[in-house]
Amino acid sequence: MTTRAAIAGLGMTEMGKVYGRSATDLAVDAISRAAADAGLSLADVDGLYVNPGIKNDTDLRLQSTLGMRNTRVLATIQGFGSSAGQMVQMAAMAVEAGMAEVVACVYADAPLTEGKRAGAAYPGQARAMxxxxxxxxxxxxxxxxxxxxxxxxxxxxxxxxxxxxxxxxxxxxxxxxxxxxxxxxxxxxxxxxxxxxxxxxxxxxxxxCCLVSNGAVAVIVTSAERAATLAQPPCTCGAGARATRAT
Incomplete structure (x- = not known):
């Protein structure tokens, strides 16, 4: 990676014990906030990377929910704890390669249920093996x-x-x-x-230990040249690395 790509916008919803909202609703909110933060509209977004969260409630159908009509890159990224970094890295590479101009990266999840303990967010833990x-x-x-x-x-x-x-x-x-x-x-x-x-x-x-939370975070990645003309000071993507360990 070089410095030809940059994060131009950030969108965050409320975090924690946020009830009554689906992961998809939170994702749309975060992406909309990120685009607005950058001074862009959702119509400018032509790339989307999505992490499905703990409950796999957010997927590629988010593209349709957002009303994206000219999507050039679209993928689900699941790297568990490294997902956010991987999404930004992939988005920067897509922008540098000319595959897309404005890529939204989003993590959204709503595993908490009112009246239930946080451990209930992991239903697979108790299954018989x-x-x-x-x-x-x-x-x-x-x-x-x-x-x-x-x-x-x-x-x-x-x-x-x-x-x-x-x-x-x-x-x-x-x-x-x-x-x-x-x-x-x-x-x-x-x-x-x-x-x-x-x-x-x-x-x-x-x-x-970190807390289980409902909420969403999104960033907008675009070219460093374009980011320099937008609403926020850009954060250039200078480097990225990841590793996979067999278990």
Whole structure:
């Protein structure tokens, strides 16, 4: 990648316990906000990358919902935790290659149900499994915290990483959240708060874990040249990288 592509607009809905809205509704809202933030209309968007979210409620039919008539690139991107970066990378590459001029990248999800705990957002966790596929569950690796705890412990063993260093990451993330009026958690957090929070899956504490949220975020990617003429200062896409690990 070079600096010939740029993020020109950002759209975010309210995040967290937002009920009564579908993932598709949230996606349309976020993309509309992102286009408006860039000073563009939805008619200017000719590319769309979509992440389906936890419940796979958002798919390529979003193109029709948005009323897109001249779509040049369209795809679902599922890279789990790296999906956002992958979408921006793919969009930048499409713009640089001349495949599209204005690409919207969106993540939208609405897994939370009013009156139900967040764990209910992962219905597949409780299903009966047999054979080799049952081994992680038998070992107690039933949800994301337990699985990431194993990777975290390995990182500690290999590199000497400490819980306090993990806490510094959580504190920094909360400091950024305090600057975002749409963030779900904006209360101040200290390293002492992190260290005193209860253990969820050793060595991960409560304040190491992210929240399940309803909401959507979208960005608009276009050429750096065009972005320079739009409403917001552009954020150029200088580089991108990703890796895939076999499991």
């Amino acid at each position: 047999t054979g080799v596929g049952s081994l992680p569950f038998a070992a107690g690796l039933k949800a994301a915290p337990e699985r990431y705890a194993v990777a975290t412990r390995r990182h500690m063993h290999a590199y000497g990483t400490t819980s306090e260093q993990l806490g510094a990451v959580a504190v920094a993330a909360r400091q950024w959240a305090q600057l975002n009026p749409a963030a779900q958690m904006r209360d101040p957090m200290t390293l002492e708060d992190h260290q005193s929070s209860r253990m969820i899956a050793d060595p991960l504490r409560l304040l190491d």
